[in-house]
Amino acid sequence: MATTQDLNDPIDVVTIFREGRMAPVKFRWGGRTYPVARVAYRWVTRQGAYPIHHFAIATPDGQLCELALNTQSMQWSLLKVQMEG
Numbered sequence: 001m002a003t004t005q006d007l008n009d010p011i012d013v014v015t016i017f018r019e020g021r022m023a024p025v026k027f028r029w030g031g032r033t034y035p036v037a038r039v040a041y042r043w044v045t046r047q048g049a050y051p052i053h054h055f056a057i058a059t060p061d062g063q064l065c066e067l068a069l070n071t072q073s074m075q076w077s078l079l080k081v082q083m084e085g
Helices: none
Strands: 004-020 021-029 032-035 040-046 050-058 062-069 076-085
Touching: 004 062, 021 050, 021 062, 021 076
Parallel strands: none
Antiparallel strands: 004 021, 004 076, 021 032, 040 050, 050 062, 062 076
8 A cells, every 4th residue: 555755855856848848857855866767747836926836756766756856946855755664
């Protein structure tokens, strides 16, 4: 059974920009680098006047995560991880 863990941990992300869209390629969390196998969904929320770009991603081993870029601080965060358990 999968459980979702809320984190909001700061992370480093390698991002590409293609055809006017931003996409995370890999991220570093907890001393480990995780490749992004696919971006399943993307959406934007706001914190005041600043957009926050959210990405629901899957890693090659099937782990699901939510990454977010706060455009005010230009800081990436790992917001949620779905853990198999």
